Structure formats: C-alpha cells, structure tokens
Ligand SMILES: Nc1ncnc2c1ncn2[C@@H]1O[C@H](COP(=O)(O)OP(=O)(O)OP(=O)(O)O)[C@@H](O)[C@H]1O
C-alpha cells in the first residue's frame with residue numbers, strides 16, 4: 001500500500017470542554033495519492049476544518065485525535081512527537097487558510113515571513129533565501145515582487161495576500177497542501193486567478209491537495225475525488241464524476257439539487273433539504289441524517305449505518321441503509337441473472 | 339431511490355409595463371477620505387458614481403458585481419438609510435430623495451431591506467415576537483392584539499412555528515434567522531424589498547429554502563425585489579433582469595436569459611466565465627481570466643473604468659467615458675461584443 005501518500009483511517013477528534021468531551025469528527029477515513037486532489041464538502045460545522053487541523057495537529061490545547069490513525073508517508077501523525085511534527089508542518093505538509101490575514105503576521109514584512117520558513121526548512125543562507133522568496137512570488141503572479149518583499153500584509157489586496165499565502169505554503173515544495181476555503185473570501189474573478197494558479201502548481205510539482213470548500217462549483221472544477229461530510233462523519237465518497245452524476249446518499253442528492261446553476265430554469269424549484277444540522281451535543285440516534293431525510297425508515301432511526309463500498313473497485317462509498325439495501329438487492333440479482 | 343421531486347410552479351411571465359415603481363437618476367454617493375489632526379478631506383471614495391436604473395412593479399432586478407463596486411451603497415440609498423450626495427430617487431411617482439423625515443415616515447413601510455448577515459441584524463435582547471410587532475406598533479398600523487395575530491400569521495408564512503415568537507434570536511439557526519429577517523421586512527406590507535445578499539451567509543442546502551421562500555412570497559404578495567448577490571446561480575434563478583456593476587456604475591443591464599446568452603460588455607463576459615460551474619464534465623473549458631485587481635474607487639481610472647483590466651481596450655477607452663445605451667439590452671462600452 002505504498003502508493004498512498006496519506007491514509008486517514010477512522011479518525012475521531014474530540015475537544016475537552018467544561019461539560020465534558022465533545023466529538024467533532026467521528027470515523028473519518030480517506031486516502032490520497034501523490035498529485036491527487038480530494039475535496040471535502042459539507043455544511044458549516046460538519047467537521048471539515050477539524051479534519052484538516054487533525055492532520056496538521058493544530059487542534060489547540062483542548063482538542064486531540066482520540067482514535068484512528070493518520071498515516072503520512074508511513075508515519076502516524078497522531079502518534080509522533082511534537083518535535084517530529086514540527087519538522088513536517090510547513091515543510092512536507094503546508095496549509096492555506098480562508099482568511100490570509102489570520103495567518104500572516106501584521107507586524108512583519110512579507111519578505112521576513114517568507115524567508116523565515118525557507119531558511120528554517122530548506123537550510124538556505126539569507127541571500128539565497130531572499131532570492132528564492134522573490135522567485136516564489138513571481139511564480140504566483142505577483143507583480144513588483146522585490147518591492148512587495150518590503151511591504152506589510154495590510155498594504156496588499158485580498159487576492160494578493162492569498163497569493164502570498166500560496167507562495168509561502170508552496171515554497172518548501174510540500175508533498176501535501178491543505179487548502180481550507182482558499183477562495184471563499186475572494187471575488188469570483190480573483191478566485192478564478194487563484195484556482196488557475198493552484199492547477200498550474202499542482203501539475204508542476206505533483207503535490208497532493210486537500211481542498212475544503214462549500215462551493216460545489218469549485219469542487220467540480222478542481223478535484224479528482226470528493227468526500228461529503230455530515231455532522232462529523234463521512235457520508236459519501238466517490239470520484240468527482242460519479243458523485244455529480246450518480247450520488248447515492250440522500251444528503252448528497254439534496255446538496256447537488258439545491259445549487260441553482262446557470263442551467264437551472266427559473267420555473268424550476270430548487271430542491272431544499274428541510275430543517276437544519278443537528279448540534280454536536282444533540283446528535284440523533286441511528287443515522288445522523290434521519291431527522292432531515294424523507295426516506296428514513298425505522299431502521300435509520302435505530303441503527304447507525306456504516307460507510308460501505310458500493311462497487312467492486314471500492315471507490316464509491318456511502319453511509320446509508322437504503323443505499324446499502326439497494327446495492328445488496330442489485331448484487332443478488334446479478335448473481336441470479338449471470 | 340429517486341431524487342426528491344418538487345412541483346413546478348408556473349410563474350406568469352412578468353413583462354415590464356407602465357411606469358417604474360422605482361427610478362434612480364444619476365445617483366452619486368461619495369464618502370470623504372479624511373486625514374491628519376484636522377480631519378482634512380483629502381479625497382472621496384466614489385462608491386456610486388452617477389448610476390441610473392428603473393425597477394418595474396412585480397419584477398426582480400438582480401444586481402451583481404465584485405466586492406466594493408457599490409451594490410450595498412445603492413441598496414441603502416434606495417431605502418433612504420443614507421442621503422445621496424447627488425441624484426434623485428423616485429418611488430411610486432414621488433421624488434423621495436428630498437423628503438423630510440416626516441414625509442419619509444409615510445412611505446417607510448413601503449420600502450424594506452433584508453441584510454446579508456442574519457446574525458447581526460437582529461437585536462439579540464429582544465424576543466422574536468417583539469422584534470416583529472414593534473414596527474407595526476410604531477407606525478400605528480395595528481393594536482397590540484392585532485399585532486400579535488399578525489406576527490403569528492407572518493411566522494407561519496415564512497415557515498416557522500407560531501410558538502417561536504417567545505424565543506430570542508440566538509436560539510435560531512442561520513436559515514431560521516434569515517426567515518425572521520424576511521418576516522420583519524414583510525410584516526409592514528411593503529411594495530419594494532431590497533434583498534442585500536440574503537443567502538450569501540447561509541449553507542447551500544439552506545440557501546435553497548430561502549430562495550424558494552422569496553419566490554413564493556413574491557407571487558403571493560406581488561412584491562418587487564432588488565436582489566443583490568454574489569453567486570451568479572442564485573441571482574439568475576431569482577431575477578427577471580440583471581444589472582452588472584463595476585466601480586460605482588452599471589455597465590450592462592438586460593433580461594436574465596438575454597444576459598446569459600448574449601453578454602455584450604467584456605466585463606460581464608469575464609464575470610459569467612469566472613463563475614465555477616458545478617458540473618465536472620464542463621471543467622477545463624476555455625476561461626477568460628481577468629488580470630489584476632479592481633482599482634480603488636477613491637482613484638478610479640479615467641475614461642472607461644474597466645479599461646485597465648479589459649482584454650480588448652483601445653485608445654478611445656482610456657479617454658472617453660462610455661454611456662449606458664440601448665433600450666431592452668443596455669451596455670456601457672465603446673466596443674460591445676457582437
Ligand atoms: N476548538 C474547538 N473547541 C470545541 N469545539 C470545536 C472547536 N473547533 C471546532 N469545534 C466544533 O467542531 C465542529 C466542527 O467544526 P469545523 O470547524 O470543523 O466545521 P467546518 O465543517 O469547517 O465548518 P465551516 O464550513 O463553518 O468552516 C463544530 O461543531 C465546532 O463547533
């Protein structure tokens with residue numbers, strides 16, 4: 001199984017709070033090969049960011065990975081020492097956040113911040129680090145890059161800051177890039193620039209990418225495969241074409257039907273999923289989606305479904321009793337007719 | 339298992355007839371930029387810079403454009419939250435831009451606004467029932483007992499249980515709060531509602547609920563909307579006509595279908611093109627990616643304001659300001675596409 005760069009297996013992440021532990025992420029699993037891009041989608045609070053922060057081990061004082069493993073290059077990131085993790089963070093794995101201002105330090109110049117990481121991880125001297133930083137800024141399409149090195153973050157526009165963040169994140173040639181809503185705060189024309197840039201860099205360096213977004217348009221444009229999360233769990237996983245053409249989970253179907261596209265006619269009604277996401281403190285028993293699912297049966301109310309494989313390749317997985325029963329029936333039929 | 343289906347509602351086609359419900363003529367909104375200890379005005383942010391448009395009874399006019407182009411400023415001027423620096427606003431045949439506060443009060447109820455952020459726009463210390471009945475009592479449109487009845491009816495119309503009137507805003511989800519925002523705007527029986535990005539802050543599956551609701555209410559109460567939006571899909575879904583803004587001006591305005599089939603302004607074309615389509619089969623299509631950022635409205639380019647980013651700009655564009663021309667499909671461009 002050496003071909004996978006990252007294997008996330010049944011990860012459970014919890015936070016300690018005054019009222020005991022709360023579980024933000026429950027049994028999240030997925031794999032990623034070098035050069036592959038995976039998208040994580042789902043409603044606000046479903047655990048997308050916590051999943052990525054679990055990989056980076058940036059969960060703060062109160063959060064930790066309680067169960068499961070995160071194999072990166074054969075090492076379990078949930079188990080290695082903090083010193084080892086620091087070596088990996090910003091070097092082999094780097095991350096871009098939604099709001100670049102929160103991760104750029106306002107009191108240091110762009111040049112200072114870029115050179116710090118480069119000198120630390122690439123062991124370059126001051127002059128070489130500076131030249132390399134300028135080269136990186138050029139590669140992400142920043143004009144006047146030498147002058148920008150001496151600017152402070154607030155002097156740059158949102159799109160420019162995000163490009164600086166990308167230049168920083170990619171400067172140590174990471175093998176894995178985690179991008180948490182990298183374009184959500186940007187305008188569509190600037191978003192288009194950033195997405196094109198990420199595609200270019202991906203093809204040049206074979207970096208694997210985890211792309212977190214709530215925008216299914218961005219997902220359709222960028223990723224190879226998708227995991228759909230609901231209330232802290234993966235409810236469906238498939239390659240991007242299968243997920244859009246043949247979604248199996250009622251939540252995924254609702255999600256795809258509820259986006260007005262350019263091709264949606266005005267007379268059409270959007271599919272809407274009734275109700276709202278349950279809170280972590282108040283998870284329903286059985287299938288977590290049953291409170292909003294129009295197909296829910298008695299079994300869905302009682303028993304929690306597992307994430308099961310739907311096809312022989314094991315690429316399409318779903319957590320739903322109905323899909324599981326349907327798959328079972330069609331497999332039975334095949335055996336009868338073949 | 340099949341997709342959850344919903345009934346199609348035939349919407350009578352809304353032709354623009356007769357006199358506009360709202361007419362904006364040459365609206366300017368300049369904000370002073372102050373500097374130094376004497377707060378000397380050193381320049382102006384030209385947020386809206388000579389904008390004209392008409393909105394006809396019963397229609398939805400969509401307003402799109404990049405962040406900072408003046409959409410919200412236009413919306414605020416319409417509902418008279420700010421006095422414009424220049425220009426007139428004619429509502430229902432009356433020039434309201436120079437109304438006194440007392441005169442304004444008489445039409446206050448007819449012009450309402452729904453804001454983007456359902457969190458900050460509701461007073462957290464008031465119960466929903468009080469939030470909704472207050473304007474009725476203030477404008478002496480109902481006795482307390484009539485108001486209570488009206489609040490209950492209104493909650494029902496926007497799809498919330500009557501008993502919710504005793505709750506506080508923090509007890510609701512984003513989608514529910516936005517429904518409350520809509521109920522508050524609707525309870526005064528307005529003619530025109532400015533919807534300033536009413537779904538942008540919501541999850542996709544919840545956006546669909548709110549968009550469907552806005553459409554149903556429009557049909558039921560013959561409302562007229564100005565719908566300000568970021569997501570092109572949502573704007574297309576709800577609007578009869580669309581106006582595209584760039585740096586304080588309208589650059590193109592046309593019927594929705596026409597705008598998507600036949601955009602004439604290079605900026606409109608680029609904007610339509612930059613929007614990621616939620617269909618993986620369409621990825622990798624030729625895209626026009628605009629270079630650079632939106633210029634500052636404090637110091638807009640001369641001539642056509644778009645010329646600094648326009649792929650087909652010529653010398654005329656750098657000197658002469660193009661005027662919005664055309665009856666059914668208007669465009670402000672010296673060299674419109676086809
Ligand atoms: N430090 C923390 N302490 C306690 N709970 C937390 C913490 N961080 C996140 N959570 C909870 O974990 C859940 C998952 O949060 P997460 O940030 O992963 O959501 P998300 O899917 O990224 O949502 P969004 O789309 O809004 O960014 C949420 O219910 C959140 O409140």
Ligand SMILES: Nc1ncnc2c1ncn2[C@@H]1O[C@H](COP(=O)(O)OP(=O)(O)OP(=O)(O)O)[C@@H](O)[C@H]1O
Pocket residue numbers: 369383384385403404405406407408409410411412635
């Ligand atoms: N009260 C104010 N004082 C000074 N400048 C302002 C004020 N309100 C708005 N502006 C400026 O006017 C311009 C237009 O702002 P506006 O909020 O109308 O943009 P918008 O199109 O609604 O953008 P968004 O899509 O981000 O909501 C911006 O440059 C903004 O910074």
Ligand SMILES: [Mg+2]
Pocket residue numbers: 048049050180
């Ligand atoms: Mg998040």
Ligand SMILES: [Mg+2]
Pocket residue numbers: 409410411534
């Ligand atoms: Mg705005």
